[in-house]
Amino acid sequence: MKGARGVVGVALALIAGLWGDAARAGCDGLAEPCQISTGSYHISLPDDAQKPVPVVMFLHGYGGSGAGTMKNRPMVEALLARGYAVIAPDATRRRNGNRSWVFYPGWEGRDEAAFLRDVMADAGDRFGVSLQNTVLAGFSAGAFMVNYLACEAPDDFAAYAPVSGGFWRPQPERCVAPIRLFHTHGWSDRTVPLEGRYLGDKQFQQGDIYAGLELWRQTNGCDGHAPDRSWQDGEFLRRRWDCGVGGDIQFTLFSGGHTLPKGWADQMLNWFEAG
Template sequence: MLVLAFWGGVAQAAGCGAAGMTQAVVIGETGRSMLIHLPAEFDPDRPLPLVVLLHGSGGTGANMLKSAGLALAGDRHGFIVAAPDGGIPHDKGYVWNIPGVPTVSGEVPGPEDADDVAYIRTSIDWLVAQGCVDATRVYATGLSGGGRMTSWLGCVAADRFAAIAPVVGLRAGNPSKDDPHTPDPATCTPSHAMPVMAFAGDRDATNPIQGGGAGYWQYTMHAAQQRWAQLNGCKAAPVTRWVAVDVYEEWYTGCRDDADVAGRITVGGGHSWVADNDAMWAFFSRFRRK
């Protein structure tokens, strides 16, 4: 049951914060907190969709929330945004634990490092238990290393997410050890079809859509899209369409459970938040987890 108090005339959802505000919330007994933004029109009697926003390598949830503009989109469209910190300290921020894949430090996370997948799973379950979040409408997005973590969640935690939208970070499993220019199918086995909308810039030199780059990258964005389309059982040939003067999309349709796979490319875009938040939400809002 959702418990409410009223502080200064502002509705407070127990554990989730205040409507129209961003607050740090301690998640259950994890010992870790995350920033939660409730939309201004939050209705405490109606659980809302949740978008989990993941920062890039060396970043923080606070900085990601400021730069991505998703809190404003949440206010417009009526969804909650959760912005956690990764579990591995790095530089002045954090990186995410994607097992078997080196972080930007070049080191592969070990068993002593925080289990970020478990933390995010627990966080979602806890927010649902507070009565704030609709468990069938949980989505993930993230920038760069957060985009790779978003992809990883689609691979190994599909039971919690209705759709994902990596930004300059789409992957479909770890690079194959035998041929790093292809994804290893054994490392991405989602429990159900996962709708994907990926955003990228064609001038990204850090995570180039043409592949290459650091050891955690290697295969092309197109290879990642093809693998997700295969995982989702998409049967129609991909279609390319221009949606703006400098933005085009590649769509795979005819997929199991209508779980489309889309890549949205900004011509001249670099390694930054190139996502159109309204387009992202329009995609997310089509899907509910069964």
């Protein structure tokens, strides 16, 4: 889609970076991020980690950065406390200077799937992180990237955990293979509404989150639409579909808006480790 990159800043003004600059980031304690030929990433390792170290890779939102991800200390420290390395890659800069991911089919730019594979390979060589016990998570624009990568390259990570993002329209007609998916979304999100919305003078359209879940049920080979289990956990409303060989889907709604809910890191890891 020629010219799409030039309007990403307008089209994704909805997806502001969540956390700003980092208080603690870099290449495992160093001031600067880890550099590879295709980009850069930040990493923090748990104390006394047993190698290979399991990984949560978290993709920032539009206008954010890997350093900004690392500033979300409640999330990062919760993941580290569970023994996971936290990897926060940097998206490339758009023409307006803001960073975002090249997730939409037809956009020109970096091959993000190849970049994330490069990041994992480099982190494995440098820091001894696991290449199998891995979760790819992301917020907003990062969550859109998570969904598209899960659809196109499901074997790149063991599980996928998008927050506040799904597909854009037209959404993919099919995805490659069953996955493990932990999707979290705010009931009152107006930036990425559950029903989707138009962007950039209707040049782009966010997809309906429920339509995206239907695609994932089809991909995982679910026999029907009704969940296998529905329950309430405090403020969280949860649905789960246990279908697909090695696949499952959990959808969590919370009462807030366009944000990462408190306690998300432990909830996500409880699900991941129980699978």
